[in-house]
Amino acid sequence: MSAIRPYVMVDDARVYGAFLERTFGAQVSTMIPLESNPERVIHAEARIGDSSVFFADSGPDGGRCLSSPAEPVHVQLWATVPDPDGVHDRAIAAGARSAAAVTIQDDGSRTGGFVDPFGTLWWVTTLA
Template sequence: MPQWQSPRRATVTPVIMVKDVMKTIEFAKDVFDGELVDPPLMRSNGELWNAEMRIGDSTIMFNAPPTGHEIRGFIYVHVPDADATSKKALDAGAQPVMEPSEQFYGEYDGGFQDGQGNIWWVSTHRQVLSPEEIEKGARAFEEKMADMQKQSG
């Protein structure tokens, strides 16, 4: 690892900045078995300054936002069982966005939204596909969506 890079993080680390950020942290701990790297760093006024959590082999950072500057996340997480993780999230109060299903790009995935507005997309990898196979699947998916739009409208 290069000397300029933190040994605790990948080259790219997402940051979520939402009101009630501690609720988002608890949600991620409960649903993804996330573990805080260190105790959260708090501001002198009691607000969260920074927290880092490990989910699997990845790190995500959480901060309380400056007033009016929330930055919600769309986080894609690989999990062993997308159905079980989605159920766990819904049981924890998340709202469904899309039920997990087989996708043309070799993943079984779906998503949900937590109480602070973050979208979490969970995926279980099913198969490695060539770029050509993915392209073919994408075109078939587009045709299916166009047909559905014609029928509904």
């Protein structure tokens, strides 16, 4: 099964999460602070009905989250796919640049990233 989740980079993830709660009745299930600055958020997830939106604080230098090679990206796409290694390899063959090799994560999933030729940062992952 494949799925895509938007990953929105914002100036203040805590305020954005509160906005999603108020506007959509979202449930913010994850809010991970940046270790070096706990006021900033490196990853968050809000459930809206059967869907989820990932979001985090952005930074002008991309230091708080991975950026494309030239500029920080504002929207990242998170795709759950059966074979992230194959998708990553095919993307590179089609002109994308690797942002992160596909590796095993702490939860057992395999995740990697690439920047497509249009500047979008994609994360591809398996379900844990």
